[in-house]
Amino acid sequence: xxxxxxxxxxxxxxxxxxxxxxxxxxxxxxxxxxxxxxxxxxxxxxxxxxxxxxxxxxxxxxxxxxxxxxxxxxxxxxxxxxxxxxxxxxxxxxxxxxxxxxxxxxxxxxxxxxxxxxxxxxxxxxxxxxxxxxxxxxxxxxxxxxxxxxxxxxxxxxxxxxxxxxxxxxxxxxxxxxxxxxxxxxxxxxxxxxxxxxxxxxxxxxxxxxxxxxxxxxxxxxxxxxxxxxxxxxxxxxxxxxxxxxxxxxxxxxxxxxxxxxxxxxxxxxxxxxxxxxxxxxxx
Amino acid sequence: xxxxxxxxxxxxxxxxxxxxxxxxxxxxxxxxxxxxxxxxxxxxxxxxxxxxxxxxxxxxxxxxxxxxxxxxxxxxxxxxxxxxxxxxxxxxxxxxxxxxxxxxxxxxxxxxxxxxxxxxxxxxxxxxxxxxxxxxxxxxxxxxxxxxxxxxxxxxxxxxxxxxxxxxxxxxxxxxxxxxxxxxxxxxxxxxxxxxxxxxxxxxxxxxxxxxxxxxxxxxxxxxxxxxxxxxxxxxxxxxxxxxxxxxxxxxxxxxxxxxxxxx
Numbered sequence: 111x112x113x114x115x116x117x118x119x120x121x122x123x124x125x126x127x128x129x130x131x132x133x134x135x136x137x138x139x140x141x142x143x144x145x146x147x148x149x150x151x152x153x154x155x156x157x158x159x160x161x162x163x164x165x166x167x168x169x170x171x172x173x174x175x176x177x178x179x180x181x182x183x184x185x186x187x188x189x190x191x192x193x194x195x196x197x198x199x200x201x202x203x204x205x206x207x208x209x210x211x212x213x214x215x216x217x218x219x220x221x222x223x224x225x226x227x228x229x230x231x232x233x234x235x236x237x238x239x240x241x242x243x244x245x246x247x248x249x250x251x252x253x254x255x256x257x258x259x260x261x262x263x264x265x266x267x268x269x270x271x272x273x274x275x276x277x278x279x280x281x282x283x284x285x286x287x288x289x290x291x292x293x294x295x296x297x298x299x300x301x302x303x304x305x306x307x308x309x310x311x312x313x314x315x316x317x318x319x320x321x322x323x324x325x326x327x328x329x330x331x332x333x334x335x336x337x338x339x340x341x342x343x344x345x346x347x348x349x350x351x352x353x354x355x356x357x358x359x360x361x362x363x364x365x366x367x368x369x370x371x372x373x374x375x376x377x378x379x380x381x382x383x384x385x386x387x388x389x390x391x392x393x394x
Numbered sequence: 395x396x397x398x399x400x401x402x403x404x405x406x407x408x409x410x411x412x413x414x415x416x417x418x419x420x421x422x423x424x425x426x427x428x429x430x431x432x433x434x435x436x437x438x439x440x441x442x443x444x445x446x447x448x449x450x451x452x453x454x455x456x457x458x459x460x461x462x463x464x465x466x467x468x469x470x471x472x473x474x475x476x477x478x479x480x481x482x483x484x485x486x487x488x489x490x491x492x493x494x495x496x497x498x499x500x501x502x503x504x505x506x507x508x509x510x511x512x513x514x515x516x517x518x519x520x521x522x523x524x525x526x527x528x529x530x531x532x533x534x535x536x537x538x539x540x541x542x543x544x545x546x547x548x549x550x551x552x553x554x555x556x557x558x559x560x561x562x563x564x565x566x567x568x569x570x571x572x573x574x575x576x577x578x579x580x581x582x583x584x585x586x587x588x589x590x591x592x593x594x595x596x597x598x599x600x601x602x603x604x605x606x607x608x609x610x611x612x613x614x615x616x617x618x619x620x621x622x623x624x625x626x627x628x629x630x631x632x633x634x635x636x637x638x639x640x641x642x643x644x645x646x647x648x649x650x651x652x653x654x655x656x657x658x
Contacts, residue, residue: 136448136449136463136477137448137461137462137463137464138448138463138465138468161477162525181523182523182524182525183522183523183524183525183526184520184522184523185521185522185523187424187460187461187462187463188424188459188460188461189460191519191520191521191522192522195520196519196520199517199520200517200518200519200520211509211523213524213525213526213527213528213529214447214477214481214524214525214526214529215481215482215485215486215526215528215529218477218478218480218481218482219478219481219482221478222478222482233481233482233486233529234486234529234532234533235486235528235529235532236528236529237528237532237558237570237571237572238531238532238555238557238558238561238566238567238570238572239524239528239531239555239556239557239558240509240514240554240555240556241509241524241528241556244514244515258571259571288465288468288474289448289449289450289463289465289467289468289474290449290474290476290477291448291449291463291476291477292476292477292478294476295476295478321476342465344465344468348465349460349461349464349465351460351649352650354460354461
């Protein structure tokens with residue numbers, strides 16, 4: 111059953127150095143506050159999983175918290191490349207991370223297989239593509255019924271998945287609305303899960319077919335209004351596009367990056383996120 | 395700029411938009427394809443179904459999204475599905491007629507690289523990677539490509555096969571068991587290209603107004619083939635230009651207005 115606790119407690123109890131962790135969000139509801147808390151707690155040697163690593167994974171890589179990245183698209187959406195990731199892969203700063211690269215279809219299928227308790231995912235994919243030649247975890251299986259050769263990738267089973275959602279009720283049931291991405295699968299595929307929410311309410315008041323995670327399927331819930339910023343929370347606040355654009359300059363230089371991390375992450379706290387989205391509210 | 399003047403980028407977007415039919419179901423790549431697809435929807439193809447890989451199906455954004463997951467796409471969609479459903483049921487299930495892609499690097503057979511420049515293990519430039527492209531390229535009924543021409547982008551040999559076009563040409567797709575058509579159209583800022591029916595090499599079939607063969611060749615890294623019946627791309631109409639400029643103005647206002655610029 112989901113336990114309500116502060117974000118520092120939720121991270122301390124569920125994430126340790128060396129874990130495989132997913133901070134999921136497909137361009138929406140990205141759990142920035144949780145990742146910042148992980149950085150503040152000095153957690154290292156992580157294997158990070160995410161379909162679309164963007165600004166917050168750039169930050170985790172840049173502070174040296176990451177050993178390996180499993181992903182399918184690593185960019186600053188609509189802006190460009192991830193400069194801290196590039197510095198790690200191209201120049202080994204602060205160290206060279208290991209990379210396991212897939213396509214979106216394979217990652218989505220692999221999360222679903224993890225949630226379904228299967229050892230691997232099967233898809234009609236990667237035909238003619240170069241990734242199978244550089245990623246030994248992309249293999250093939252033959253359909254026992256038709257003989258068709260299909261791609262196979264291992265299921266994703268994180269030690270812990272972090273997501274951000276709109277709201278939880280007092281029993282810990284979580285409602286996710288808008289672009290739901292792969293968050294439900296990420297939580298159900300993981301051994302433990304931490305959900306930050308915009309608000310805690312008496313009633314979820316959800317449509318019968320809404321994307322709801324029952325409280326008994328979630329490990330910990332923390333109230334962190336604004337916890338997705340500069341990503342957005344549908345119905346609460348809009349995406350801070352200017353921050354994504356600004357990140358490109360901040361991340362371009364190692365010293366600028368480190369100074370920004372000190373001011374905005376190391377010397378900050380989860381409660382600061384509420385201020386960061388004040389000017390973005392109601393426009394959502 | 396008078397109503398009759400247009401830039402090469404505007405010509406590219408408008409020429410690309412004309413390729414989409416009202417009945418198409420189109421998987422939209424971000425950037426240049428996104429603008430073209432929405433111009434199609436706002437002009438001759440109001441009922442075209444636009445799908446972005448964030449799971450938004452039948453979306454009709456009022457401004458162009460900065461990312462494939464902007465809230466605008468969800469707000470205006472017929473429905474928004476999970477990402478696994480998007481890729482399994484809708485894309486792999488064969489319900490998408492056109493995939494519209496951009497490219498960082500492309501060769502004459504429509505093979506695309508958005509993964510690395512240089513060696514994969516020690517890249518000169520680490521690019522974002524394929525995202526949805528590997529399966530978009532094989533599962534959509536056909537592929538349209540749009541990009542601005544340059545010798546850096548249009549190369550003799552790509553550094554990495556992010557997504558497969560016609561491979562080495564000819565029947566290479568069939569030999570790999572791929573049943574979809576692959577790249578059938580490429581629209582650049584200078585010309586419209588279609589694959590040769592036999593070799594599958596992209597061939598210029600139409601040049602935009604004012605463009606010469608030399609200009610096309612100057613910005614292409616391989617020796618360009620031109621069709622025997624070379625046409626001139628019709629110039630943008632007043633309605634097409636106004637629609638595109640209005641969309642760009644709305645987009646610019648929406649993405650720059652009232653934001654702090656403080657990243658987090």
